[in-house]
Structures are given as structure tokens and as C-alpha cells.
Amino acid sequence: MGAACTGVAFAATSNASNASNTSALDEKIARIEQGLSSSVVVKGAPDQKMRLEDRMRYHQVPAVSIAVVNNGQLEWARAYGVNLVGSSEHTTPDTLFQIASISKAVSAMAALHMVEQGKLQLDGDINKQLKSWQLPDNEFTQEHKVSLRQLLNHSGGVNVHGFHGYPEKQTVPSLLAVLDGEAPANSEPVRVEAIPGTEWRYSGGGYSIIQLLMTEVSKQDFPQLLQDVVFTPLDMRHSRFASRLPDEERSHAAAGHEVNGEAIEGLWHQYPELAAASMWSTASDLTKIIIEVQQSDAGTSNKILSSQMTKTMLTRGLGETGLGFFVEDKSDGSSGSSTNVSYTSFSHSGGIEGSRSLLFGYTKTGQGAVVLTNSDNGMALIEEIFTSIAAEYHWPDFKVTEKTAMAPDPVLNQKVAGEYQLFDQPAHVFTEADRLYLQCNVLGNKPLELHPEANASFFLTAPDATVRFETDAENKPTGFALLKGVNTYKAQRVN
Template sequence: MKSRLLNSLLAVLLLAQITPCQSPSKARNKPVQQTATVPLETRIRNVENGLLPAVLVKGDSGWSIQDRMKHYKAPAVSIAVINNFKVEWAKAYGVKDIETNEPAATDTLFQAGSISKPVAAMVALKKVAEGKISLEENINDKLVSWKLPDNEFTARKKVTLAHLLSHTGGLTVHGFPGYAPGERIPTLPQVLDGAPPTNTAPVRVDFEPGTKFRYSGGGVTIAQLAIMDIEKKPYPQIGSETVLGPLKMTNSTYAQPLPDEIRPKAASGHRPNGKPVNGKIHIYPEMAAAGLWTTPSDLAKFAIEVQLSLAGRSNKVLSKEMIAKMVTPFIPDSAAGLGFFVEKHGSTTYFGHNGADEGFRATLLVHKEKGYGAVIMVNSDNDQIMAEILRSVANEYQWDEYLPKPNAVVSVDTAKLDEYTGRFLVSPDRVLTVTREGGKVFGEPTLSPRFELLPISETGFIRRDQDVSYIFLRGAGGKFESIQIRFEGRASIASRMAPDAKIPYEKLAAGQISEAIEAYRTIKKQKPANAAVEEERFNSIGYSFLEEKKFEEAIAILKLNAELYPSSSNVYDSLGEAYMIKGDKELAVANYKKSLDLDPHNENAINMIKKLTQ
């Protein structure tokens, strides 16, 4: 089964597969020092034409939002900018659906993904304020329709509402992929037990509550059920009565599936290639964790209420003291409060949340004390454009300490550029290929897009799209023999490879299948925890070959995956799919049956066996 990307907080890996940034245009030469007298139209135009990469370079200005939407194949972007505790402006770009071409508007609904969680946290905290539940009591004391199974971890400490809202309850299940229209929708007890037709694992406690942070949409779903059991009402009604209504979030609902009368106002989700997701939108019974339909303007109203409450200027839902719990880390060494994540930029504190549903991405970030921030939503799995827009807003409105200092790029003698070129071994199955085009140098990691390497010294280079530096190191003969790669305080060495050397992936791609498979076995034996031989990576490589119709290569790597990870249901599901696509029904059914033996709840395997044996 092809793995799906779930909700926020996905770790950025060294040399991860990130869409490369092209050089920004030269339309604006310097960041603009703004004053209150700048016309609003000018500010909007500056934001629209000032999208910035992760790493800033002196002399660069910004891309246009239209160019970046085209670059990322994002059909629509919707923005709300907060200034002086108000929505200063909101604007939508593009189309709701790539097939209908209906224009997006500021009242077009998008799926908020995990930004559903802080709104749901406010709902839960309101019930605390009303005395209907305590933050510190055993959550099982409030659950009626389902109980969280006790074990050795809950014997030491019970799971509480505070644990659930701060992701410190020791709960499993990071996020949810949702259900396409036409698929059976599970009840919340089924979701929490991982019972059919649920497509995620059971939600259980696997470390002592309150001891550490681990993101869990499963935990927030338990909180949803507890609130429903207390109120004895559908969750969309509770959300509307408690938060959405009082804050006049008139274009927001937790209704799942989206009612027919509202669907025309909503966007459709799209994949990274720009094509619609299966069924246009997914359905999320896990409403508190991932089910909110809303707009940037409505989420801005929500964020402004939190800002004003922290300033002691509003209490439409909660008191200042209760709101403070939402933006105060619950345990040391965690950025998670009861709903929001806190970001420190120098001495400045921001709070916010990101969201990811199938075909949708969203981000909300605001200053904790000053009344500014922004909300951005897109109907695409490509979320990089949101960070670029956020930096443009921060630049235009001069947000405190948000943007990094720009780097100065130096000139390198073009006659020496060839000295940097070559292939450097980053890991046992990953090569950084450095090439030259004219007066520029580029890097291209295995299975990732290439990017420009910008010189900041004779030996040091950076890239715009990610905060990674590359230091070229000379060997005894004076030639560049290795690269030191620095990322998030860590450093690794990539050594120059012999011209004819190949990593296992390159052997596999070249049709040297047996050699490649044996090389992977050797890596697994010598470095069993290396990322090169992870189950997920093999699965991804297998599907990439399937898409190229290289069936022999795809099946070989997926068979190896099953050999190395025999207890995984997913590896046999993927192998079954590969045989099915190739046209070998017998082997497809055999592998789907193995997958089902390991996971009797695998709905995909059940359906495929039925389809293939009819």
C-alpha cells in the first residue's frame, strides 16, 4: 500500500526531497522598511511579489505568488493578514478545482487539517471552565461510549485531558489519512480501536503519560469523544455553539462529510502533481484532530481572540488565565501548549499550528504579544509556498526577529568551478552529484531535485531552499576530496566517489538487479538502522519503478522489503499491488493474503482479494 503523508510536524531529513528554489526575481532590490502610512494596496502588492526562500541572499528580492503557484502546481491560495489585532486584508488566488476552474474567493472553504486541534482545544477548555471536566482527572472517568485500555503505563499515571491536548499522554497514531467518498466511514470507537473499516492503528498508551512529548492525533480524537460523551451532542454542534458561533466564524464547520449545501463553497484537494485527490475531498470522522472546514479569515478571527485574551482585552470564550494555557508549554523541553505550538525567534515569541489533510495544507502563525500574524491555506499537498508567503508577509510588515539575516554571495573564478564537480557519497545509497552550468554550480542528491549551490566563500556554499551549508575540503593533493554537510547543528562528511562507482539504487536503475539487491542486504547487515534500508524507503523506490513500468526492478525491491521486514502487513500489500499491475493475479492474491494474515483489518487487502478472485 502506498504510504500517505500524514499531519504536521514531519521531520526534515538531511538533503530531503525538497522542491528546488529558482533564483528570485529582481523586481524589488531591498526589503522595504514599512511605516503606518504605506497604502494598503502597496503592501498587498509587495507581499504578492515578495515571496522568499528559506535562506536569504543579499540582492535577491522575491518571486510572485502567481509564479510560485505555477511552480508548485497549487490551484488555489488563500491568505489573511493580521495587523493591529485586526484582519487588515484577505485575498484568494487561483481556482477551487483544477477541473471546474471556478475561482477561489476569500469565503472559499479549505480543510484545516491539524489546525482543527487548537480550535478543538478551545472547545474542550470551555467545558473545563464550565466545570464539566477537569484538566487533571482520568479521562476514562468522562468517557462513556468507549474506554482507553489500561496497561502498565496508565497504572503509573492516568491519561488526562491536559495530556491529550498537549500531546504528552503517551498515545499512538500521529495522524489520519481520511476516507474518500464512497468508502465506509468508521465510528469514533472503531477509529480508536483500529477496527474495520478504520484505516489506522489502534490508539493506545505506550509510554508513561506526562513524561515526554509525542504528537498524537489519536489523543485529540479521544478528547473529541470525551466532549461528545459529556455534552451528548454531535461534535459539529458542540464546536459551533462553543467557539465558531461566539467568534463569528461564519464560514467554518466541523461537519463531516461536508453537507451538500456547503460543498459548492469548498475547494477540492490536489496532489503534488496538480491532479485532484481521489473523490476530490476526504472525510474525517476524527473531526477535532483533522476535520475543520474553514477560511483564513475565520482562523484569523480565532487567532485574534487568543491574542486579545492574552492582552486582557477580550474573553468571548475563555478567560485570560485559561487562554494562557493554550500557548504555554505543558512540560519542559516541549513547544506544545494546550492547543498551540510556541515558536521562539531570538527573544520574540510566536504561536501557531500547521495543518495537512489529503490535498490540503494550512498554516497559522501570530505574535504572542503584538497584534500581527497571518493565516495561509492551499488546496495542494505542496506546502512550501505557504512558508514563502509567510516570509513575504514578515518582510513587508517587519515582524520582530522572524527572518534570518541575508547571506552575501561571493564571486568564484569561473576557471575554478570545475574543481567542485563530481559525485560525493552522502550515505550508503545516496549521492550528491555536483555539476557546473556556465558560471553556476548545482547539487543533485539521489532521488531529489537539483538546487543551485551559492558560494559564500571559496570553499563554502549554501542553498536557498533549505538551511544547509556545504564546505568543500581539499585532500593531500590539493583537490576537493570531500564535502562537509552541515544541517541543524550536525555535520557529516561526503567523500568523493570513483567515476565508475555505483550505489545500490543506481545499480537497480541500470538493470543490475541481483547486484543491487545483494548490496542492500549488505547494508542492512552492517548498518541495520541506516535510512538507506528503511522499509518506507524501499516501498517508495518500488512505487517509483512501478510508475515507470519497470516491473522487474519494482518487484525485486519490494520482495527484498518483504524479506527484510516479514512482520509488516504493508510490504506484502505493496508487493501484491505490484504483481496486480504487472498482471500476475495469482501472486497478487497470495501477497494480499499474507498482508491480511498480518493485519486482519487491512481493508485494501480485503477489497483487492475480492476484486481479483471474482
């Protein structure tokens, strides 16, 4: 075992075929390891490339596992750090991570496989396929019923965005208890809260319904079903669905860590919501999902789905999702038309207690990557890693944007400094010299500099977001709006 950079041990695998190729690949990996960047940089600032080792330390992320697909195959995989903070157990490419909501994409592929077998119906009332439990009808389902398709693409109007999990020593509810929100479940009952098919609403609760449906129809428990349908055909030997990892495998798994850098109690939470959140895997194993989707879309493999079903899976419904993946059509611009769609990106991120992850791939180009971390702070680091990978492999996504920062306004900074509440969490805005900072656990536990770009409007570099302070008729701050992508989140001033 060597060292990628001083202080962080790594283990590696690659598909380089000779010494010359190995040397070139090592140089490529080194550029990625030393070329991390936030998605936004301040124009005119010194070189802002960062080293992976330094960013792991900064974000307090003990372990990272990276695997890159190029030319339709796994090109390389490396793991960095340790499985548990303070330990000497080095992370390897075979270390298991909880991959959280990436589970949904894998579960969706298995569900669509059952559709192609004629065992499940993609459209029509889901209740007509369920046996031991029914999704209660209400005022939203009088004319339109929830279908499997809508559950897969989050358009069924179903609630329960995500799940909290259960600490090691806590009683874990049955799936039926989760669906009805009955003790000891710590989530709401899974119910319809909007007319099916009228709006996009991300729902882990919907995937719990899918889990029940798949097990009832197949007459198999969910882990064995996914083993048969996905893991065995794709030779994913380091993947499994489990609410709690068996004792004999726990020493080979990366423990979860909180935003303060400490290991979570019991090292992992348990998730009976298997389809939605409870897959364990490695970055290398997950690249087999990327490659199979790419090959199936191209019509060269049908280990799980036909080419036509894969194309259906990668077609957007409402919002940004297909049937399991977040998808975006791309154009290579060869015809000079912005509507010349030539390939599609497909992805899914994951975030549960102590774990953050991202799977991302393209059809037709044979490119993609998986990055897994064992920390609640992991997503900021993941975005920095993907920015470096994308630059090295010339991807059209994860590009760095330069923004111009205005001169600081000390008077404005002092006026907006104070205590706010964002997502029911405290958000602290404070000054340091002539600079303004935002600190909020929702965005990680590190102070984030607010760079002025217009009157009372500031930009962040990581994450890529804008903060706009709001005032009342007397010009006193009342809150701020956090703008990230197409979403706007409101924070209220509390002092």
C-alpha cells in the same frame, strides 16, 4: 474581479477606511505579492525576491487564501487562483479549505471552555471521564495515568501521529473503530507507548480521545458542539467541522491536489477524526481565532476562555506546544535582557491529503496571519508568503538568512549521487553540470539544489535544512542526515 499579477485572478476584502488608506494598503499588498522569498538565500546571488503568481505555478498550487491581522483587526484578505486545476472557478476569500491540524487548536479551545464550565477535568485519569471506551492500561500507565492536559499538549505518550483520511467512495469508520484500529480504519489502535508526562510525542490519536470525551460529556455531536462554543460566539460563518462537506457547499470549496499537480481522487479525503483534522474554514474566519486569543490574553474578551485560561493555553509544556497551539515566548529586548519575555507567538500548521495551511499570531502586538492552500506542495509556498508578510510588517519571525555557498566539488558530487530512502520514500540525488540536487516527494516533487557549505555538508534554501552525507570506513556513501530545526532524519543509500 481584477488580477494581482498576470495570469492569476484574485478576490479581496480589506478594512481600509478611505481612498488614501486603500491606496496605501494596495501598495503594501503588492509588495507582499512581489516579495516572496525562501527562508535561506545564497549570499551574493542576484535579487531573490519572487512573485506570488510565479511561485504558485512553480509549486503547482492552484489556490491560495491569505488573511492578515494588524493592529488587532483583520486588515486585508485576498484569494488567488482556482478551486480546481483546469477549472474557471476562481478562489475567493469565502472559499472553504480543509485546514487539517489547525483543527486541533480550535478543538482545544472548546475543550478548555468545557473545563472552565466544570464539565471536564484538565488533570487526573482521562479514563475516569470516559464512558463508552477506555484507553487501555499497559506497562506505561502503571504509575502515571494520561490526563486531558497531556492529550492537549501531546505529552501523554499516546501514539498515532496523524491520519490518512478516506477517499470519497470508501467506507468511513466510526470514531470508536478509529480508536481501536478496527476495520475499516486505516490507522493503528490509539494506545499509550511511553510513560505519560515524560516525553513530547505529537498525537492526532490523542485528539480523537478528546473528541470522544467532549461529545460524551456534552451529549452533543462534535460539529454542533463546536458551532455553539466557538463559531457562533466568534461569528465564524464560514467554518464547520465535517468529515464530508455537504453537497450544497462543495462547489464553494477548494479541491485538494497531489504533489504532481493533479486533483486527488474524489477531490477530498474524508476524516472522521474531526477534532484532529476535519475543520473547514476560510483564512478570514480563522483570523477571528487569532484576534480572540489576543484579546482574551489581554483581558479584553472572554467569548470562549477567560484571560487566565488563555494564558494557561499559551504556556509550554513538554516540547514546543501549549494546550492546543505551538507557542514561543518572545522578548522585545527593552530591558537589555534576553529573558525579558514580553509577548508570545502562537501557531498551528495543517497538512492532510491535498491541503497545507498555517495560522500564526502574536499576543500583545495585534499581529498575525493565516495562509491556506489546496495542494500537498503548499507548505513551501506558505513559508515563502509568510517571509514576505513578516518583512512588510516587521515581525521578528520568518526572517531571511544569508548563507555562503562554497565552490562545487564535482568529485564529491559524483560520489554522493545516487538513490536513497527517506521516510520509506525514494530520494534521488543527482548532478546537473557542476550542481547537486535532491528530489524526494517528502520535500515536494521539485528538485532542490544542494549548496555546498562544508565537506560533505550542503544546505537547502527551501526548506531551511541541511543535508550531511555519511560514509563507511572505505569512504563510500551510506546515507545522509537531513537536519531541519531541532530534528534529524536519517536516509539510507539503496544502490
